[in-house]
Amino acid sequence: MSSSDIFIGEIIGTAVLILLGGGVVAAVVLKRSKAQNAGWLAITFGWGFAVMTAVYMAGTLSGAHLNPAVTVGIAIKDGDWSNAPVYFAGQLLGAMLGAFLVWVAYYGQFQAHLTDPEIISAPPHEEGMVDQKAAPKAGPVLGVFSTGPEVRVVWQNLATEIIGTAVLVLAVLTQGLNDSGKGLGVLGALITALVVVSIGLSLGGPTGYAINPARDLGPRIMHALLPLPNKGGSDWSYAWIPVVGPLVGGALAAGIYNIAFA
Template identity: 90%
Template sequence: MSSSDIFIGEIIGTAVLILLGGGVVAAVVLKRSKAQNAGWLAITFGWGFAVMTAVYMTGTLSGAHLNPAVTVGIAIKDSDWSNVPVYVAGQILGAMIGAALVWIAYYGQFQAHLTDPEILAEQPAEEGMVDQKAAPNAGPVLGVFSTGPEVRNVWQNLATEIIGTVVLVLAVLTQGLNDSGKGLGVLGALITAFVVVGIGLSLGGPTGYAINPARDLGPRIVHALLPLPNKGGSDWSYAWIPVVGPLIGGAVAAGIYNIAFA
């Protein structure tokens, strides 16, 4: 596959991933959404279906990595880093596009949520807390775009992201790559989608399971740039954890694969 195929495929695939994944979070969280308060099960299955849709859509074009941690894992497995920058650039750009599309699709709900007196009344008390368990610099809709911890503990949060990503990338590497060796096969894509659901159900509680640097960083940038009223901060003090943790997890998974399965 050519560099242009990889770049375009990763943009499209990651945009679809974030559109559907961020979209289910918006549906559950935002006021005046028909799916408001649908709960964690809806979010985890929504993200699983988002992965499945994006992988099947672009697997033949780019291999549908859709995640720098997966790209790093495959690069370590194959000892081939030549296309890593192209993959990562497409993934981050695609994630930003997907996040912007979520904002467009839920524009009215964002406006209603962020101008609701009840939501506004909650913010000053939260921001004034000195030792806040959640994110002191996170606005009320940041969770639609990116992740954050329920208990702010750097080493626990980092470990959680590493562990979740090891499970994801090891699943990708062991569930059958396509003939090119650069992405998931048909059955592997379906299995991995359910693995994402499983990670969300079992390991998503502490941090919201980014397990994907592009999935978190791209939408966080969009949150910082969008003209959302009363949007609050983008919690940049936490932003490194869902980037570094998954990259470490992807490398660890590749090491386990090379030792145990290769």
């Protein structure tokens, strides 16, 4: 596959992933949404279906990595980093585009939510365990765009992202992603989607399971840039965890694969 195919495929696939994944979060949490308060099950299955749809779309173009941690895992497994920068660039741009489209699709709901007196007058949600005053304040709709911990304990938050991503990437690698040069295929897309649902249900509680650096960083950048009223902070002090944790998890999964399966 050519570099242009990879770049275009990753932009399209990651944009669809974030559009549908971020969209289900917006549907559940924003006021004036018909799906408001649908709950965690809706979010986890929505993200799983988002992965499945995105993989189907991008698979023949780029292999549908859609995740820098997957790209790292495959590069370590195969010993080939030549296309990694193209994958990373497409994934980040696609994630930003997807987040922008979520804002467009839910523009009225964002406005209603962020201008609601109940939201404006509510005290900021300070995530933290030891020093509440020192904890960065995340804006009231940041969770639509990116992840954050329920309890801010750095080593635990980092470990949770590493573990969850290692499970995801090992599941991808053991399906033989990219062995044929055509991505996961029909069955692989479904299996990966169900793995994402499982990770969300089992390991999503502590941090919201980013398990994808582009999925978290791209939308967080868009949260900072978009003209959202009363949007609050983008919690940049936490932003390194859902980037570093998944990258470490992807590398760890590749190491396990090379030792146990190669």
